[in-house]
Amino acid sequence: MYEVAFEGFVLQCEITELVDVESNPGTWTSxxxxxxxxxxxxxxxxxxxxxxNDTPSDLGSNGCAKLAERYAEFIESELYRQIDAERENAA
Structure with a gap:
């Protein structure tokens, strides 16, 4: 589970699929x-x-879905940043 925070929002995100293919410069297929x-x-x-006032309000499933759609690119880049940081710490 990953946490993404911005503009007063704190979202708990689950990665459902991750594909990370490293470069292979010798490959010419694509x-x-x-x-x-x-x-x-x-x-x-x-x-x-x-x-x-730092008072929390639950967003509910509809609020979460709207934010996921509206901020998808930002959330995705933040998730990649966290994934990369985890990998660096593990190495």
């Missing part, structure tokens, strides 16, 4: 194989919005 690629699918399990 640019993706030669350069590598990453794909990530996630779902927001729960979320909270904190107001200016």
């Amino acid at each position: 640019d993706w194989d030669a350069q590598g690629y990453r794909e990530l699918e996630f779902r927001v399990v729960s979320g909270v919005l904190y107001d200016e």
